[in-house]
Amino acid sequence: xxxxxxxxxxxxxxxxxxxxxxxxxxxxxxxxxxxxxxxxxxxxxxxxxxxxxxxxxxxxxxxxxxxxxxxxxxxxxxxxxxxxxxxxxxxxxxxxxxxxxxxxxxxxxxxxxxxxxxxxxxxxxxxxxxxxxxxxxxxxxxxxxxxxxxxxxxxxxxxxxxxxxxxxxxxxxxxxxxxxxxxxxxxxxxxxxxxxxxxxxxxxxxxxxxxxxxxxxxxxxxxxxxxxxxxxxxxxxxxxxxxxxxxxxxxxxxxxxxxxxxxxxxxxxxxxxxxxxxxxxxxxxxxxxxxxxxxxxxxxxxxxxxxxxxxxxxxxxxxxxxxxxxxxxxxxxxxxxxxxxxxxxxxxxxxxxxxxxx
Amino acid sequence: xxxxxxxxxxxxxxxxxxxxxxxxxxxxxxxxxxxxxxxxxxxxxxxxxxxxxxxxxxxxxxxxxxxxxxxxxxxxxxxxxxxxxxxxxxxxxxxxxxxxxxxxxxxxxxxxxxxxxxxxxxxxxxxxxxxxxxxxxxxxxxxxxxxxxxxxxxxxxxxxxxxxxxxxxxxxxxxxxxxxxxxxxxxxxxxxxxxxxxxxxxxxxxxxxxxxxxxxxxxxxxxxxxxxxxxxxxxxxxxxxxxxxxxxxxxxxxxxxxxxxxxxxxxxxxxxxxxxxxxxxxxxxxxxxxxxxxxxxxxxxxxxxxxxxxxxxxxxxxxxxxxxxxxxxxxxxxxxxxxxxxxxxxxxxxxxxxxxxxxxxxxxxxxxxxxxxxxxxxxxxxxxxxxxxxxxxxxxxxxxxxxxxxxxxxxxxxxxxxxxxxxxxxxxxxxxxxxxxxxxxxxxxxxxxxxxxxxxxxxxxxxxxxxxxxxxxxxxxxxxxxxxxxxxxxxxxxxxxxxxxxxxxxxxxxxxxxxxxxxxxxxxxx
Numbered sequence: 030x031x032x033x034x035x036x037x038x039x040x041x042x043x044x045x046x047x048x049x050x051x052x053x054x055x056x057x058x059x060x061x062x063x064x065x066x067x068x069x070x071x072x073x074x075x076x077x078x079x080x081x082x083x084x085x086x087x088x089x090x091x092x093x094x095x096x097x098x099x100x101x102x103x104x105x106x107x108x109x110x111x112x113x114x115x116x117x118x119x120x121x122x123x124x125x126x127x128x129x130x131x132x133x134x135x136x137x138x139x140x141x142x143x144x145x146x147x148x149x150x151x152x153x154x155x156x157x158x159x160x161x162x163x164x165x166x167x168x169x170x171x172x173x174x175x176x177x178x179x180x181x182x183x184x185x186x187x188x189x190x191x192x193x194x195x196x197x198x199x200x201x202x203x204x205x206x207x208x209x210x211x212x213x214x215x216x217x218x219x220x221x222x223x224x225x226x227x228x229x230x231x232x233x234x235x236x237x238x239x240x241x242x243x244x245x246x247x248x249x250x251x252x253x254x255x256x257x258x259x260x261x262x263x264x265x266x267x268x269x270x271x272x273x274x275x276x277x278x279x280x281x282x283x284x285x286x287x288x289x290x291x292x293x294x295x296x297x298x299x300x301x302x303x304x305x306x307x308x309x310x311x312x313x314x315x316x317x318x319x320x321x322x323x324x325x326x327x328x329x330x331x332x333x334x335x336x337x338x339x340x341x342x343x344x345x346x347x348x349x350x351x352x353x354x355x356x357x358x359x360x361x362x363x364x365x366x367x368x369x370x371x372x373x374x375x376x377x378x379x380x381x382x383x384x385x386x387x
Numbered sequence: 388x389x390x391x392x393x394x395x396x397x398x399x400x401x402x403x404x405x406x407x408x409x410x411x412x413x414x415x416x417x418x419x420x421x422x423x424x425x426x427x428x429x430x431x432x433x434x435x436x437x438x439x440x441x442x443x444x445x446x447x448x449x450x451x452x453x454x455x456x457x458x459x460x461x462x463x464x465x466x467x468x469x470x471x472x473x474x475x476x477x478x479x480x481x482x483x484x485x486x487x488x489x490x491x492x493x494x495x496x497x498x499x500x501x502x503x504x505x506x507x508x509x510x511x512x513x514x515x516x517x518x519x520x521x522x523x524x525x526x527x528x529x530x531x532x533x534x535x536x537x538x539x540x541x542x543x544x545x546x547x548x549x550x551x552x553x554x555x556x557x558x559x560x561x562x563x564x565x566x567x568x569x570x571x572x573x574x575x576x577x578x579x580x581x582x583x584x585x586x587x588x589x590x591x592x593x594x595x596x597x598x599x600x601x602x603x604x605x606x607x608x609x610x611x612x613x614x615x616x617x618x619x620x621x622x623x624x625x626x627x628x629x630x631x632x633x634x635x636x637x638x639x640x641x642x643x644x645x646x647x648x649x650x651x652x653x654x655x656x657x658x659x660x661x662x663x664x665x666x667x668x669x670x671x672x673x674x675x676x677x678x679x680x681x682x683x684x685x686x687x688x689x690x691x692x693x694x695x696x697x698x699x700x701x702x703x704x705x706x707x708x709x710x711x712x713x714x715x716x717x718x719x720x721x722x723x724x725x726x727x728x729x730x731x732x733x734x735x736x737x738x739x740x741x742x743x744x745x746x747x748x749x750x751x752x753x754x755x756x757x758x759x760x761x762x763x764x765x766x767x768x769x770x771x772x773x774x775x776x777x778x779x780x781x782x783x784x785x786x787x788x789x790x791x792x793x794x795x796x797x798x799x800x801x802x803x804x805x806x807x808x809x810x811x812x813x814x815x816x817x818x819x820x821x822x823x824x825x826x827x828x829x830x831x832x833x834x835x836x837x838x839x840x841x842x843x844x845x846x847x848x849x850x851x852x853x854x855x856x857x858x859x860x861x862x863x864x865x866x867x868x869x870x871x872x873x874x875x876x877x878x879x880x881x882x883x884x885x886x887x888x889x890x891x892x893x894x895x896x897x898x899x900x901x902x903x904x905x906x907x908x909x910x911x912x913x
Contacts, residue, residue, distance in 0.1 A: 221778065222775055222776055222777075222778045223770045223773075223774075223775045223776075223778040223779070224775040224776075226759070226763055226767075226770070227767075227770065227771065227775050229756075229758070229759065230756045230759060230763075230767060233756045233757060233758045233759065234752075234753075234755070234756050234757065236752065236753050237747075237752070237753050237754055237756055238756065238767075238771075239715075239735060240713075240715055240735050240745060240747060240753055240754075241735075241767050241768050241771055241821065242735055242736055242739040242768060242771035242772055243767070243771040244736065244774070248775070301758050302758055
């Protein structure tokens with residue numbers, strides 16, 4: 030018998046299935062997808078579309094976390110990106126022109142890319158701890174966004190821009206297309222090239238990787254650039270959805286949700302092995318949960334508590350120790366086929382020590 | 388010396404009266420400690436007398452730090468007794484040991500660098516006024532203890548504003564606050580310069596005069612002889628002997644530390660006899676390469692098909708030398724040329740581009756990527772050279788991996804096994820495979836056979852011998868001098884961070900090498 034429940038994506042997937050099941054019992058129409066004017070509608074479609082910004086940010090976060098880093102600045106980068114895009118559109122003579130919108134989007138992503146380069150420079154070249162390096166931009170970024178919009182919430186009326194978040198590409202919402210393309214491109218680039226395995230090597234043991242000739246500086250730097258760029262795209266999707274650049278609300282706390290999604294997906298915060306598929310599941314768990322809270326009519330003042338309770342349960346179910354205590358897994362024996370977690374944890378600790386001592 | 392015999396029965400029979408008759412402040416007898424699958428200490432005795440400096444000597448893995456940790460309450464013993472001040476004790480924590488008067492100063496200073504000097508010295512013993520701390524009195528008390536060691540620094544200054552040497556003395560002051568009867572100094576001099584060592588030794592001599600028993604651990608032979616009254620030698624977890632320092636010749640000490648266990652590898656000594664053609668350009672020539680506080684400038688040449696052994700005790704500079712050659716650490720003097728052309732070696736990438744491969748002595752910390760598979764670990768070197776964008780094709784990868792698993796006998800022969808779960812010897816073979824797959828012209832192996840079983844050791848030595856016969860240049864470091872003598876045609880000898888000379892292995896035997904390593908240029912090293 031195959032031990033499919035030992036697969037590392039089993040528990041995240043089980044949590045998602047459980048949430049969907051609860052929903053489909055509570056509201057019978059949850060699973061139904063209807064076609065209207067050649068476009069798909071339904072609760073599931075909404076969840077997938079609304080998850081786009083978090084999906085983009087969490088993808089970047091996955092790669093950054095794999096390098097033993099963290100990127101707290103993604104929410105602020107979203108705010109800057111939205112501000113830049115809206116300011117470009119607002120300042121043009123023809124906001125409804127497709128060309129204008131394309132220029133705005135390109136400018137916004139370029140600015141986000143530069144912010145990612147800045148983060149990567151601080152971490153990979155100057156050796157500043159990632160949490161501190163990205164905290165700088167997390168705190169300063171929203172100020173920059175406010176500066177760009179002149180302290181106001183810039184609103185625009187531009188059909189091509191609104192299309193990004195609310196339009197349909199034939200059957201499916203365009204925002205969903207963006208996030209599917211991002212997932213596919215990143216999964217392909219990481220696994221079809223050696224980037225994925227080299228990233229993991231750097232995350233698991235930076236010193237051994239350096240001595241083996243891995244260009245770890247470039248790999249770490251690249252992770253932050255990717256994270257910045259994806260946050261930039263997420264910022265555009267968000268701004269398009271509300272047709273405005275709100276420097277204070279755009280991407281607020283999204284860095285924390287993204288980290289949560291990555292962890293729910295089974296990637297360790299200690300760095301190393303990562304799973305793009307796990308992150309996708311993690312994002313969907315969070316988004317489905319939010320939709321559930323809305324549907325169940327939990328008063329908005331209490332919804333964070335409800336959210337927290339469910340997350341605590343999901344995280345505990347994933348914890349080996351908790352499952353062991355409830356007899357859901359056998360205690361890892363000395364020679365049992367427990368796989369990497371045991372030694373890897375040990376290695377992470379010893380690896381760090383070596384770093385300090387060196 | 389005669390007191391030894393009279394004290395034994397007294398200590399064994401009566402723990403009450405032993406305090407009067409025992410000459411020892413600490414008496415560890417028959418200490419045995421087991422780790423899973425390893426007997427770390429096997430019936431080891433250690434006897435510390437008041438007013439004496441006692442050095443604990445042994446190579447890596449000899450059991451020095453395990454013994455110290457048994458004494459300081461970090462490990463619990465599986466067998467044997469620890470008697471302190473005539474009373475048999477079982478330490479369950481370091482606090483226990485401290486309360487019994489045993490204080491330890493570690494190599495990496497374990498103080499709080501973000502507190503003041505005074506706060507560190509008095510931590511947990513602050514002077515109180517009612518329920519609050521009287522900082523004025525606390526700092527005055529700290530200053531008194533510091534002056535006792537000849538330190539006149541301001542107790543209100545931040546600890547981090549002082550050098551490591553001063554921090555170490557502060558740690559000793561702290562031990563004095565705890566009224567230590569025994570002071571354990573674990574590698575206290577490893578990051579100190581000559582003057583700082585002198586200052587530390589002055590303090591040690593003062594404490595000795597006050598009747599404190601000092602347990603001293605250092606890899607520097609000259610320092611051990613300078614400060615010690617008595618020396619205990621360990622090897623492979625067993626006690627080799629206890630000697631008065633004054634009557635222990637250096638070569639005897641080194642022989643005891645290294646051992647002379649001859650194994651079944653004598654057959655390989657043909658490698659060392661092979662003639663090497665040194666008429667052409669060497670693969671690597673280093674001139675005056677060194678780094679302040681790490682290694683005095685040294686020269687080294689390696690010719691194609693030659694195995695150059697580096698002999699020296701741990702901390703002698705052998706690892707430091709190869710790390711500088713490889714660019715793992717940056718040299719601040721000297722230059723390196725490859726095939727006669729000057730080469731910059733400031734990062735490992737430079738060395739790899741010149742087809743130099745380096746396998747670190749720290750297998751887990753700087754070698755394997757534990758969570759990745761055997762296959763991923765083996766191709767990492769080649770893949771890193773090619774860059775991330777040009778991923779090795781599956782068929783090519785499988786062929787390389789299968790070839791090296793076969794050639795080196797990696798067990799289990801499963802490319803998808805996670806490397807962290809393999810035995811040390813097999814991890815070492817995976818590392819060797821990683822470097823051989825990059826087709827190097829110079830292979831630098833730092834302790835490739837340490838801590839691995841005899842079979843794997845033989846496999847690795849055989850492979851090195853084979854490859855060098857085909858023209859590969861090799862630099863081979865090992866603590867086992869027989870191994871160096873067997874494989875290397877030429878041996879560079881280092882001691883106390885300095886290269887002291889080179890020997891032709893055809894003209895020297897084990898005793899000659901030990902004698903050279905221990906005595907050549909004796910006492911002149913800084």
